Amino acid sequence: MRQPFSFYEFFAGGGMARAGLGPDWQCTFANDFDGKKGLTYQDNWGTGGELSVADIRALTVDHLPGSVDLAWGSFPCQDLSLAGVGAGLRGARSGTFYPFWDLMKGLAADGRGPKIIALENVCGALTSHKGEDFKAICETFSHAGYRYGALVVDAALFLPQSRPRLFLIGVRKDVVIDPSLLSPEPTLPFHTRSLRNAHQRLGKRVAKDWLWWNVPSPALRTTAFSDIIEENPADVAWHTPEQTAKLLASMSPVNLAKVEAAKRAGRRMVGGVYKRTRPEASGRIVRAEVRFDEISGCLRTPNGGSSRQTILVVENERVRSRLISARETARLMGLDESYRLPRRYNEAYHLTGDGVAVPVVRFLAQYLFEPLLDHRAANDAKAPMNRQEGVRFGR
Numbered sequence: 001m002r003q004p005f006s007f008y009e010f011f012a013g014g015g016m017a018r019a020g021l022g023p024d025w026q027c028t029f030a031n032d033f034d035g036k037k038g039l040t041y042q043d044n045w046g047t048g049g050e051l052s053v054a055d056i057r058a059l060t061v062d063h064l065p066g067s068v069d070l071a072w073g074s075f076p077c078q079d080l081s082l083a084g085v086g087a088g089l090r091g092a093r094s095g096t097f098y099p100f101w102d103l104m105k106g107l108a109a110d111g112r113g114p115k116i117i118a119l120e121n122v123c124g125a126l127t128s129h130k131g132e133d134f135k136a137i138c139e140t141f142s143h144a145g146y147r148y149g150a151l152v153v154d155a156a157l158f159l160p161q162s163r164p165r166l167f168l169i170g171v172r173k174d175v176v177i178d179p180s181l182l183s184p185e186p187t188l189p190f191h192t193r194s195l196r197n198a199h200q201r202l203g204k205r206v207a208k209d210w211l212w213w214n215v216p217s218p219a220l221r222t223t224a225f226s227d228i229i230e231e232n233p234a235d236v237a238w239h240t241p242e243q244t245a246k247l248l249a250s251m252s253p254v255n256l257a258k259v260e261a262a263k264r265a266g267r268r269m270v271g272g273v274y275k276r277t278r279p280e281a282s283g284r285i286v287r288a289e290v291r292f293d294e295i296s297g298c299l300r301t302p303n304g305g306s307s308r309q310t311i312l313v314v315e316n317e318r319v320r321s322r323l324i325s326a327r328e329t330a331r332l333m334g335l336d337e338s339y340r341l342p343r344r345y346n347e348a349y350h351l352t353g354d355g356v357a358v359p360v361v362r363f364l365a366q367y368l369f370e371p372l373l374d375h376r377a378a379n380d381a382k383a384p385m386n387r388q389e390g391v392r393f394g395r
Contacts, residue, residue, distance in 0.1 A: 004023075004024055004025055004026040005021075005024060005025045005026070005069045005070065005369070005370070005373055006025070006026050006027075006028050006066070006067075006068040006069050006070070007021065007025055007026070007027055007028070007068050007069060007070040007071065007072055008027070008028065008029045008030070008031075008064060008068050008070070008071045008072065008114070009027055009029070009030040009031070009072050010030075010031050010056065010071065010072065010073040010074075010075070010100055010103075011031070011032060011056075011073055011074045011075050011096075011100075012030040012031060012032045012037075012041060012051070012074075013032055013034075013037050013041070013074070013351060013354055013355050014037055014040045014041055014044065014339075014351045014352075014355060015027075015030065015041045015044060015045050016333060016335070016355040016356050016357075016358055016361070017072045017074065017120075017356055017361050018030070018045060019334075019335060019336070019339070019358045019361070020334075020356070020357075020358040020359065020360065020361025020362045020364075020365065021070075021072075021361060021362070021365050021369075022362060022365065024370070025070075025365070027045070027050050028050060028065050028066060028068060029050050029052065029063070029064050029065060029068075030045075030050050030051045030052070031051070031052045031053075031054065031056060031059065032051075032053060033053065033054060033055045033056065034053075035053050036342065036347055037351055037354075038051060038053040039342075040340070040341070040342055040347075040351055043340045044339055044340055056096055056099045056100055056103075057096070057099045059099070059103060060103075060106065061103060061106035061107055061110055061112075064103065064107065064112075066112070067107070067111075067112040067113075067114070068114050068115075069114065069115050069116060069369075069373050070114055070115070070116045070117075070118060070369060071104060071107075071114040071116070071117045071118070072118050072120075073097075073100050073117070073118070073119050073120070074119075074120040074121070074355075074356050075096055075097045075100055075119065075121060097119075097137065101140050101144075104117060104140075104144060105144060108144055108145065113144070113145070113172055114172070115171065115172050115175050115372070115373065116169065116170065116171055116172070116175075116369055116372060116373070117141070117146060117169070117170045118167060118168070118169045118170075118364070118369070119137070119167070119168040119169075120165055120166070120167055120356050121165065121166050121168075122165065122166065123152060123164050123165065123166050123192075123194060125137070125166050126166060126194050126195060126197075126198040127194065127198070130201075131197075131198050131201040134198045134201075134202075135201065135202055135203075135206060137168060138168075138202055138206050138207075138210075139206050141168070141170040141209065142206055142208070142209045144170075145172065145173050146170035146171060146172055146173065146209065147170065147171050147173055147177075147209045147210075147211050148168060148169065148170035148171070148209060148210065148211060149168075149169060149210060149211035149212055149213045150166060150167060150168045150169070150195055150198075150199075150213075151166075151167045151169070151190040151191070151195075151213055151215070151364075152164055152165070152166055152167075152190060152191070152192045152194070152195050153165060153167060153190060153360050153363070153364075154189075155333075155334075155357035155359070155360055156221070156295055157189075157217075157218050157221060157360075158218060158221060158334065158357065158359035158360060158363065159221070159223065159331075159332055159333070159334050159357060159359060160221070160223055160224055160225040160227070160228065160294060160295050160296055160332065161225075161295060161296040161297075161298065161299065161332040161333070161357070162295050162296065162297060162298050163298045163299070163357055165356070165357075165360070166195070167360075167364060169213065169364070169368060171211075171372060173209075175372060177211075177372060178371055178372070180214065181213065181214055181215075181368065181371055181372065182211055182212060182213065182214050183212040183213070183214040184212070185212060186199075186212050187212070187214070189217065190213070190215060191212060213368060215363070215364075215367040215368060216367060218363060224294035225270050225272065225294045225295055225296050226268060226269070226270040226294060228328055228331040228332065229270050229311065229313065229328060230325055230327060230328060233322075233325035233327065233328070234325070234327075235325055235326050235327075235345045235348075236322050236323045236324070236325050236326075236345065237322060238320055238321070238322045239320070239321045239322050243321065244319060244320060244321040247273070247288050247310065247312075247321050248288075248319070250275070250286065250287060250288040251287060251288045251289070251290065252278075252287050252289075255287070255288065255289055255290050258271070258290055258291075258292055259271075259290065259312070259314060259319065261292070262292050262314040263314055263316060263317055263319075265314075266316075268313065268314070268315045269292050269313070269314040269315075270292075270294075270311055270312070270313050270314075271290040271291055271292040271311065271312040271314070272290065272291055272295075272296045272297045272309050272310075272311060272312075272324075273288050273289065273290045273309065273310040273311065273312050273321070274288075274289055274297050274309060274310075275287065275288050275289075275310075276289055288310070290312055292314075296309065296324075296332050297309055299329055299332060299333070299349075299352055299353040300353050301349070301350045301353040301354050308323055308324070308349060309323070309324045310322065310323055310324065311323075311324050311328075326341050326342075326345055326348035326349060326352070327341065329348070329349055329352040329353065330348075330352055332352070333352050333355050333356075333357050333358060334357050334358035334359045334360075335352070335358055
C-alpha cells in the first residue's frame with residue numbers, strides 16, 4: 001500500500017489547499033497568523049497539533065517536523081493585487097513571502113528541502129513593479145536549486161466563479177521529471193499572454209531553470225452560478241422591493257439593459273453584482289454592475305460593503321436581490337457541504353474570499369504533484385541497494 005504524500009500548508013486559512021490535495025496527502029504542519037481562521041481549520045481538520053497559529057516570521061525550521069514532498073504557500077496577495085497600493089513584495093502583507101522562503105532555505109540547508117514547492121497568488125504578481133517582483137520570486141527558486149514553472153488557472157474551468165490565479169511550482173533538481181509533464185513551449189489555456197510576457201522579462205540567467213508545465217485541459221464545467229443559489233439562506237435576508245429598486249437605480253443604462261434581457265430569457269437568471277466607482281461627466285459615481293453569464297464575479301474579502309457580492313435573481317418580471325450567502329461562497333470555492341464555516345457572516349466571507357479554489361488544487365495534485373512524486377518513487381525503487389545499510393534510497 002502506498003504511503004500518503006506529505007505536505008506543509010503555509011498561510012493555510014481554513015485548509016482549502018488541504019481539502020484539494022485530498023485523503024492521499026498527510027499534513028504534518030500548517031500555519032496561519034489569524035486565530036479565527038485557525039479555529040475554523042481545527043473545526044474541520046481536527047486538533048492533532050499540526051496547526052501553528054503564529055506570525056510566519058516567528059517560525060524556524062525547528063518548528064517543521066521531518067521532510068515533506070510538498071510545501072504549499074498561498075502567501076497574501078493584497079500588495080500584489082490590482083486593489084492593493086502597489087507595495088509589491090516590499091509590502092507588509094505580500095512581503096511575508098520572504099520569511100516563508102527563509103524557511104525553505106533553512107530546510108534545504110538542513111537536508112530537508114521539500115521535493116516540490118508550490119506558491120499561489122493573484123495574477124497581478126506577474127506585473128507588479130514592472131515584473132521585478134515576479135523575477136525576484138523566480139530567482140529564489142533558481143538560487144535554492146529548484147527548476148520551476150508557472151500556470152495561470154482560472155477556477156471558472158471547474159466552478160462558476162471567475163478567479164484566475166497564478167501558480168508557481170518548483171521541483172528540486174534531483175527529482176526526475178517524466179518528460180510527458182513538460183512542454184517545449186507555452187500552451188493555452190494555462191500559459192497566458194501575461195505569463196509569457198513575464199517569462200520573457202526574466203533574462204537568461206533566471207530563466208535557465210524555467211519549465212513549461214504540461215497539463216491537460218479539464219472537462220467542460222457543468223455547474224452554473226444559478227445551481228448554487230439558496231432560496232432560504234440562513235445568514236442573509238432578501239432585500240425589500242425598495243432596496244432592490246435602489247440597487248437597480250444605481251446601474252448604468254448598459255447594465256439595466258442586461259436586466260431587461262434577463263427578464264425575457266424565459267428562465268430564472270442569476271447575476272452577480274459588484275459596486276464600482278466609475279468616472280462620468282458629473283464626476284465619479286458608484287455604479288452597480290451585473291453579469292448574467294452564469295459565472296460569479298471573483299470573491300474578495302469584505303473590506304467594506306462594496307466588496308461583498310450581491311446577487312440579482314430575475315424570473316420574468318420579478319427581480320429580487322440580496323447579499324450572497326456564506327454557504328454560496330463556500331460552494332463557489334468548491335468546498336463540500338459538510339465543511340463547517342464560521343458562524344459570523346463576515347468571518348465566513350473573509351475565509352472563503354481569501355482561499356484557494358479546492359478543485360484547482362486537486363487538478364494540480366492529480367496532473368502534476370502526484371505524477372512527479374510517483375515518478376520519483378519509481379526511479380528510487382530501481383536504485384541499487386546501499387551495501388552498508390541494506391536499504392533502498394527513496395522517500
